[in-house]
Amino acid sequence: MSEPAVRRVAVTGLGAVSGFGTGKDALVAGIKAGRSGIGPIEQFDAAGFDHTLAGEVRGFEPAAHLRRPGRWGRSGWFAATAAREAVSDSGLGPGSLAAARTASSFGTTNGESQVLERLAEQVVGQGTDAVSPELAGRTDAGRIAAAVAAELGLTGETMTFGTACAAANYAIGYAFDLVRTGEADYALCGGADAANRATHAGFHRLGALARDVPRPFDKDRDGIVTAEGGVALLLEPLDDALARGARVYAEVLGYGMTCDARHMTNPDAASIAECIRIAQRQAGIKPEEVDYVCAHGTGTRANEAAEVAAVREVFGARVPPISSVKSVLGHTMGAAAGFGALISCVALDEGFLPPNATLREPDPELGPDLDCVPGVAREARVRVAQNHGFAFGGNNAVTLFGKVAA
Secondary structure: OOOOOOOOOOEEEEEEEEEOOEOHHHHHHHHHOOOOOOOEEEOOOOOOOOEEEEOOOOOOOHHHHOHHHHHOOOOHHHHHHHHHHHHHHOOHHHHHHHHEEEEEEEOOOOOOHHHHHHHHHHHHHHHHHHHHHHHHHHOOOOOHHHHHHHHHHOOOOOOOOOOOHHHHHHHHHHHHHHHHHOOOEEEEEEEEEEOHHHHHHHHHHOEOOOOOOEEEEEEEEOOOOEEEEEEEEEEEEEEHHHOOOOOHHHHHEEEEEEEEOOOOOOOHHHHHHHHHHHHHHHHHHOOHHHHHOOOOOOOOOOHHHEEEEEHHHHHHHOOOEEOOOHHHEEHHHHHHHHHHHHHHHHHHOOOOOOOOOOOEOHHHHHOOOOOOOOOOOOOOOOOOEEEEEEHHHHHHEEEEEEOOOO
């Protein structure tokens, strides 16, 4: 029996909810200009913390974007709103997606963290009998992808990935497989997480929070800034997108995944390098064809040392320009790799290199030849972009995107 035909997959819609506001355009403009989406914490009481900055979504009103926001938590709101934005951006009507086999595939680190914190307060303060059934019903992390499906009336497969900071790349890879094999006609994919005290406290105890802003690749980098947001990409068969005259931001070329599981928090350069090789092999891309690397780039010394070592192992003497959007967004946890994917697609479409905005002096230990695109975006011809997502526990995922010839 012959193998089924494998379809090429296009990215035709992008949506975001970030520290720059709602919508892809606000996000892209902020990143290109090197503006900061980071400010004082408002989502929880930050009293007692030495570091009180976060990349929060300010003034977000779910009722302005969603039909039934009461069914979901803040992470679900972000995912569903970003998905609506992506559908609108694609030129497809929600009815078209509802009538087709449209999948919802989203990643997260903390699920509905704010809902869980409120439940914990009820239990501690009043006992288990005081737990709100309605609130308890919103705790399941799987409801993040479900929120997207319910809000848009989708009936295809719904999947939430909990692989932490690499989760959005997992979700994109899964959605890519569904569309390219014909198991889905369309797929909405990305990631979402809400700011919460527990995550901030956890990174505080690890000594991993930055004094002010994250400075990936800087010699004085000292940690992350916790953040929140939601991001969505709409995938469809490339031939269908071209036939309907859609704006094609990029083609999904492939992805790779590894799990080294050697240490809970320290990344493993060899495993990351293998993840990159797997992604490039699946995509049919040689290292010298990659024009830009959208780094995981958290702003911690261990991350960049391992990430750059892995990149050098794969690329050898020629390292592509490399930068991190966490320099302006902060670390959006399960949405992080999704924001990297979105900006990679726009960079391919518009022809620029996203900046490492907060870089002051590159770390000489990372090598004198490293081009970290400091300050603001730089015009460039980008044909292939490589997007990194690495997580605690050694969960690594890399996605590759390519420019579609006019």
